[in-house]
Amino acid sequence: MRPLQKIQYCIRQFSTLRSVPKPSAWKTYAAVGAVSGSLFIYYQQRLKVNAASSNSSRIKSAWMSDPITSYEILEENPDEMRYKFEKMIMRVQGELCRLLEKEDNDKKFLVERWARKEGGGGITCIMQDGTVFEKAGVNISVVHGNLPPAAVAQMRSRGKDLTGKDLPFFATGISCVVHPKNPHVPTIHFNYRYFEVTDEDGSVQWWFGGGTDLTPYYLDKEDVSHFHKTLKTACDKHNKSYYPRFKKWCDDYFFVKHRGESRGVGCIFYDDLDNDDQDKIFKFATECADAVIPSYIPIVQKNKNKGYSYAERMWQLLRRGRYVEFNLVYDRGTKFGLMTPGARIESILMSLPLTARWEYCHEPESGSREEELLKVLKEPREWV
């Protein structure tokens, strides 16, 4: 495999980003459902900065990079949802990256900060070929501009009442996939996002979306139960109906139709959340994002040093092939991103594992642990 230097080869220049316009200029922006944070990242130029080279003590101590919106704007508008959300995901990105680095013997994330010509940008943090993590990406994006017609059509098909074309939008979110090396450590994926669209009549529609789900290679019921319980606790604090509703939504969304099986053991998934006080939903999203560390890190710590066989590793790679199938064939965000001219492909496809495998007509042995997992993937269960 290629050393870190090869990857850093694509870090070409250091630059600060243009700050977004003043909040007053955004007042006409609307708000509705949600698409992946990576959807609208297109025509951007890549401006990258290694966190280590920044001279801000705040960045060094907490965030992975300078934020996309300038410090001044963030500080002057503490009640604006878009900035509250950006600060929240910057904090979550920083906390998670530091913890993952610690779990991987202090291997460091590569930090790439990029700008989008039409407005905004993102911070992509990648760890590749670590001792514990084979590939981990923790990305945030804060983008604005006009919605591509395909995005408007997609939103309408989801029931959004939007009129007109070229609607101004604002989208911000955090998206993460961690593929560990040891087949006894599951893959985690999560994504939390906030969206605003301004309709033709000037009204603003906003909505929240997100979810966290687990993809184990071997079933450890205790781990899966812990994972679901942690997210259920976060949900229950806000609305007792959330966990059962969003658990089912997750099972449905991550179903790989052509295989007749789920990608993993799910957890929660929601979209278009707008039927409550904005601050309340924000607190719920924050609660979920904050649940990632306590839901996942103990599972990593418990399993990362377990021994495994060559056959177990091959099974993991085979299951990763299924992961690739889901992401390239079904995942809304990935599909939409790939079809969007000028999208930042490397940020979208960071979700793919470092390695994957396809074996013709593979079937696990009867009574094996591999078969045990497959049964669960074919018939989703309750874990709490």
Place this chain on the structure above:
Amino acid sequence: MRPLQKIQYCIRQFSTLRSVPKPSAWKTYAAVGAVSGSLFIYYQQRLKVNAASSNSSRIKSAWMSDPITSYEILEENPDEMRYKFEKMIMRVQGELCRLLEKEDNDKKFLVERWARKEGGGGITCIMQDGTVFEKAGVNISVVHGNLPPAAVAQMRSRGKDLTGKDLPFFATGISCVVHPKNPHVPTIHFNYRYFEVTDEDGSVQWWFGGGTDLTPYYLDKEDVSHFHKTLKTACDKHNKSYYPRFKKWCDDYFFVKHRGESRGVGCIFYDDLDNDDQDKIFKFATECADAVIPSYIPIVQKNKNKGYSYAERMWQLLRRGRYVEFNLVYDRGTKFGLMTPGARIESILMSLPLTARWEYCHEPESGSREEELLKVLKEPREWV
């Protein structure tokens, strides 16, 4: 990896297939463009037979299995295009499989013969984890029934003048992908097919489609030139306009939009060929299918024993990741097959490599052989 026994685990029963109706009953069938031969393989039951277990001396000496259509029907109707085509692809499958086996120190193909509830079936020949070939599939299918509405819509969008729903169709074709182990041996893909559709008014539309293309990991201009020349010679015998037209069609079809690069160095691709005498087009398709062995086997023989480094192998796996991206995101046949309920997924996805890899922001070193390949993929060239 799993041994052959594991794969053979899915060979469960031996059975003969129902023969297709008498030719007279097919007279009302129509003919137009083409979709992949694997498209309509759905709701089928899998009936498999190992070629070695057959008691027909003809099979042992030439074909990989009993044909899908019974021997009697094939013999009684030597002038019917559908049977002529089936016999041609049975012969090509047999010849190619035997030759690939020979190149791989007599490792044997696994032969699976399957039936489709609605009519017809296929013969899937797979070699996995050989010494020379990491994964090779040579599949034929001979299917009939009624077109799914999505297929009719797809054909209309390609300009087919079809009226009505539930149109009877007949499709037969050979489809092959060979992924060698050595990064100095390119991957080959080819597919030749014949299609008939009966319109509502009883008129039959028929058409031919197909193509052969090469995906090298390292550029050997001599090899690529030999490959293109062989297919150009086959084309030129029939129509001097074919090679330039179909070469461009191939370059366009295998372009991976989101990467801004081609899957490989192409060669020829055509579809909806119906503007000439049926027998003339059949001879052209036969000529192309027969050109596979002289175009590819010498390249295998020349390169299969070359030494290669770990870094070269990693580059091959990375390029295979791109191959997966094309097949899952763009390839018409694969996409349509995956969306078709009950499709035989293992036959459709046999085109995916055994192993693939995704590295974040990988860029080859300046002046390297890897970069040389990328330049060619970004700007298709003339090779003859």
